[in-house]
Amino acid sequence: MMAVESIAFSYDNSRSILNNITFSALEGSCYAILGNNGAGKSTLLKCLNRILRPKTGTVYLDGDDVKSLNGKNIARRMAYVEQHSEGGRLTVFDTVLLGRKPYIKLNPGKHDIEVAQRAIERLELSRFSMRYVDELSGGELQKVMLARALAQEPAVLLLDEPTSSLDIYNQYEVMRIIKDIAVSDNILVIVVIHDINLAVRYCDRFVFLKDGLVYACGGHEVITEQNIKNIYGIDVTIETVNGKKIIVPN
Amino acid sequence: MGSNEAIRTYKKYIRSKVIIIILLAGATLLMMLVAVSLGSSGLSMTETILALFGKGTLQSNTVVWNLRLPRVVTAVAGGIGLAAVGCVMQNVLRNPLASSSTLGVSQGAAFGASVAIICLGAGLQSQTAEAITIINPYLISICAFTGSMLSTLVVLGLSRFRRVTPEAMVLSGVALSALFSGGTTLLQYFADDVKIAAVVFWTFGELGRTSWREIAIIAVVAALAFVYFLYNRWNYNALESGEHSAAGLGVNVDFLRLFSMIVCSFTAAVIVSFVGIINFIGLIAPHVMRKVIGNDYRYLLPASSLAGALMLLASDIVARMATAPVILPIGAITSFLGAPLFLYLLFRGVSHK
Numbered sequence: 001m002m003a004v005e006s007i008a009f010s011y012d013n014s015r016s017i018l019n020n021i022t023f024s025a026l027e028g029s030c031y032a033i034l035g036n037n038g039a040g041k042s043t044l045l046k047c048l049n050r051i052l053r054p055k056t057g058t059v060y061l062d063g064d065d066v067k068s069l070n071g072k073n074i075a076r077r078m079a080y081v082e083q084h085s086e087g088g089r090l091t092v093f094d095t096v097l098l099g100r101k102p103y104i105k106l107n108p109g110k111h112d113i114e115v116a117q118r119a120i121e122r123l124e125l126s127r128f129s130m131r132y133v134d135e136l137s138g139g140e141l142q143k144v145m146l147a148r149a150l151a152q153e154p155a156v157l158l159l160d161e162p163t164s165s166l167d168i169y170n171q172y173e174v175m176r177i178i179k180d181i182a183v184s185d186n187i188l189v190i191v192v193i194h195d196i197n198l199a200v201r202y203c204d205r206f207v208f209l210k211d212g213l214v215y216a217c218g219g220h221e222v223i224t225e226q227n228i229k230n231i232y233g234i235d236v237t238i239e240t241v242n243g244k245k246i247i248v249p250n
Numbered sequence: 251m252g253s254n255e256a257i258r259t260y261k262k263y264i265r266s267k268v269i270i271i272i273l274l275a276g277a278t279l280l281m282m283l284v285a286v287s288l289g290s291s292g293l294s295m296t297e298t299i300l301a302l303f304g305k306g307t308l309q310s311n312t313v314v315w316n317l318r319l320p321r322v323v324t325a326v327a328g329g330i331g332l333a334a335v336g337c338v339m340q341n342v343l344r345n346p347l348a349s350s351s352t353l354g355v356s357q358g359a360a361f362g363a364s365v366a367i368i369c370l371g372a373g374l375q376s377q378t379a380e381a382i383t384i385i386n387p388y389l390i391s392i393c394a395f396t397g398s399m400l401s402t403l404v405v406l407g408l409s410r411f412r413r414v415t416p417e418a419m420v421l422s423g424v425a426l427s428a429l430f431s432g433g434t435t436l437l438q439y440f441a442d443d444v445k446i447a448a449v450v451f452w453t454f455g456e457l458g459r460t461s462w463r464e465i466a467i468i469a470v471v472a473a474l475a476f477v478y479f480l481y482n483r484w485n486y487n488a489l490e491s492g493e494h495s496a497a498g499l500g501v502n503v504d505f506l507r508l509f510s511m512i513v514c515s516f517t518a519a520v521i522v523s524f525v526g527i528i529n530f531i532g533l534i535a536p537h538v539m540r541k542v543i544g545n546d547y548r549y550l551l552p553a554s555s556l557a558g559a560l561m562l563l564a565s566d567i568v569a570r571m572a573t574a575p576v577i578l579p580i581g582a583i584t585s586f587l588g589a590p591l592f593l594y595l596l597f598r599g600v601s602h603k
Binding site: 046049051070071072073074075076078079080081082084085086087088089090091093094095098099101102104113114117118120121126129130132145152158 | 253256257259260263484487488490491492494495497498499500501502540544545546
């Protein structure tokens with residue numbers, strides 16, 4: 001379980017990005033962090049695993065203060081996938097194997113190679129495994145980065161807009177995989193996402209940010225026309241098609 | 251593809267990289283032997299090998315051990331050091347044009363050498379058609395080292411006040427290079443022609459200046475730097491996928507960047523202060539090897555280092571043999587050989603896109 005208490009963050013002590021963010025999240029669920037541009041969603045995600053150091057506040061992971069853990073121990077428990085990952089000229093296998101970095105002392109052992117291979121197979125990347133990642137499409141690269149995150153064997157998966165540069169097929173494919181990971185591996189997934197329809201379809205819980213504060217937090221009950229209007233400033237209608245909620249701008 | 255088969259394929263792929271590194275090491279050893287055997291005294295390969303084991307004539311032993319081998323070992327140690335430094339700087343500064351001179355190391359060294367020669371009187375004793383003798387080479391080396399480390403210390407000093415981004419580091423290096431170049435120009439403006447000649451001669455770069463003691467210093471520093479870089483190979487691999495990605499994998503990016511820069515600058519400063527300015531090796535050796543072996547620093551670091559040694563050895567052979575008995579400046583040869591190769595790599599990359 002992750003508990004976020006009173007997180008505040010600002011760049012260079014100037015304009016405050018996050019003020020007093022508090023929420024908690026349970027393993028086995030997929031949490032969507034929603035809000036308009038500049039609301040501090042990506043900043044919040046990076047504060048959770050201390051890529052960015054919050055000015056105040058604490059993040060607890062299963063009772064441990066994340067501040068008390070070193071980088072390697074955080075990386076063993078929390079994996080992070082950037083919005084626009086840079087592939088570099090490494091093979092898919094080596095990139096996924098890099099996910100074992102927090103566990104590797106000098107060289108990867110047999111177990112590390114097997115974990116990387118399992119992650120590759122799970123994301124159905126076997127046929128690419130010897131290709132350089134800078135030769136892959138956006139969707140394939142995103143899957144490689146997800147496989148790398150899985151190779152970290154984390155308890156928490158932090159994903160920053162994993163579908164932002166993908167076509168509609170890959171958007172749904174990646175979100176389906178993310179949802180599947182959360183449920184079958186009992187991992188807490190926290191995903192920053194702009195597409196509210198994708199969020200509603202695949203996530204269980206929602207954290208709306210506005211002006212650096214948590215505006216609303218909860219299950220599907222917080223997805224209301226009024227909340228969306230208050231946060232994004234747009235009138236929408238929420239309809240139900242084939243048993244699934246769809247948000248349509250008016 | 252089955253799981254075991256996939257792992258076998260991966261191990262085979264790794265073996266191919268190791269083979270490339272072994273071949274490069276073999277080529278470097280061979281090139282060393284060729285470099286030791288070539289020269290105006292006309293030693294045969296057999297005489298050279300006998301002399302290497304101390305079983306040659308007095309003359310061949312002297313030529314090999316006192317004249318040629320120091321030069322060749324300097325080229326190997328310097329080439330390894332400069333290429334490893336370039337390879338790591340390109341990674342930590344996220345800039346493909348980074349090399350040992352990025353933080354103003356070369357210009358700082360030139361300024362330090364100018365101060366030693368012009369202000370402290372370590373300049374020319376005599377200048378004949380065959381040789382230029384410098385009164386106090388140690389003073390020049392110490393001043394060159396101080397000059398080249400000054401720029402690094404300035405950048406590190408700045409980092410105490412705010413977080414230094416790679417862009418800020420590169421731009422600081424550009425500014426400091428300009429500052430040192432200006433300082434050198436001013437010193438030269440007020441110097442007499444003999445001292446100016448000594449400064450220009452020093453900046454040419456020369457592998458034959460080093461004694462065994464200086465070679466030992468270069469070799470130990472280059473070896474320690476290489477070990478430190480290799481120890482961090484997984485961190486450099488992580489940094490290839492971006493700063494935040496690397497931080498998410500547990501890398502302390504700021505510390506890695508700063509400490510790597512200190513090691514890089516120190517290593518480059520030691521090499522440059524003993525052999526003068528040698529361009530392009532640190533830039534081009536890693537780029538050539540990136541094309542051959544990829545960006546995996548487990549293999550790129552040793553491959554680039556060996557390629558650096560190989561290139562510097564080849565350049566030195568050209569410098570010694572092209573207009574023998576006159577030895578051409580090594581810095582000019584590395585630029586002459588390096589620049590076209592660099593352009594070829596650049597435009598081959600463009601045409602592929």
